[in-house]
Amino acid sequence: MLKGKTAVVTGGSRGIGKAIALKLAQEGADVAVVYAGNEAAAKETCETIESYGVKTKAYRCDVSDDAQTKALVDAVLADFGGIDILVNNAGIVRDGLLLAMKEEDFDAVLDTNLKGAFHMIKHTYRNFMKKRGGRIINIASVSGIVGNPGQANYSAAKAGLIGLTKATAKELAGRNVTCNAIAPGFIETDMTAGLADKAKEAAVSAIPLKRMGRPEDVAELAAFLAGDGAGYLTGEVIKVDGGLCM
Numbered sequence: 001m002l003k004g005k006t007a008v009v010t011g012g013s014r015g016i017g018k019a020i021a022l023k024l025a026q027e028g029a030d031v032a033v034v035y036a037g038n039e040a041a042a043k044e045t046c047e048t049i050e051s052y053g054v055k056t057k058a059y060r061c062d063v064s065d066d067a068q069t070k071a072l073v074d075a076v077l078a079d080f081g082g083i084d085i086l087v088n089n090a091g092i093v094r095d096g097l098l099l100a101m102k103e104e105d106f107d108a109v110l111d112t113n114l115k116g117a118f119h120m121i122k123h124t125y126r127n128f129m130k131k132r133g134g135r136i137i138n139i140a141s142v143s144g145i146v147g148n149p150g151q152a153n154y155s156a157a158k159a160g161l162i163g164l165t166k167a168t169a170k171e172l173a174g175r176n177v178t179c180n181a182i183a184p185g186f187i188e189t190d191m192t193a194g195l196a197d198k199a200k201e202a203a204v205s206a207i208p209l210k211r212m213g214r215p216e217d218v219a220e221l222a223a224f225l226a227g228d229g230a231g232y233l234t235g236e237v238i239k240v241d242g243g244l245c246m
Helices: 015-026 039-050 066-080 103-131 152-175 197-206 215-226
Strands: 006-010 030-035 056-060 085-088 134-139 177-184 237-240
Touching: 006 015, 006 066, 006 103, 015 030, 015 039, 015 085, 015 215, 030 039, 030 066, 039 056, 056 066, 066 103, 085 103, 085 215, 103 134, 103 152, 103 177, 134 152, 134 215, 152 177, 177 215, 215 237
Parallel strands: 006 030, 006 085, 030 056, 085 134, 134 177, 177 237
Antiparallel strands: none
């Protein structure tokens, strides 16, 4: 149970982030939901969280912006009194073959998916140091482990996030703060909904479990990593991919 804990979930209004926010709330945590632009979705997520009898609030923030991220963390600390769990889930895609990829599309993906996590960890660092405890969970991807054609930017960002996870784990271990990464495979979200039917069929055929994952599959692991039972687990990258990259 996470009663008495405060969690911050970036990209928490939809997809995997929403599933994680709801699961942490079901486990008793108060949840700060961070979103980039869809205020209606964030509000709906908060309404569901409130039904679990915990505190919640939505915050708009572009995590690629250092100043906005600092202001966000300051606001959450003021509103909730502290942060115990940080879930870096915010992410975007700008897919395309490397040869034709625009520099701004490469930069945008790294700025949100990798630098955004850096900003969040940087600005919550002192909070975790003072608390002498906490959980940081980064949502990476199997693309950051094995690479994916047409996703040079996304794969590079997620691979970087894995490196950031390990460095953070080593820096904060002495303060009883763990940092782990979850690497989802093909999960049924808005991101994968745009795939052509043939691409989906090809993806599913390559998965030993013969199905795409659900956001809840990732949320279950995130809740475990956020809890007391994962206190001796840090610097790990755990795949949730139906056996795709075993």
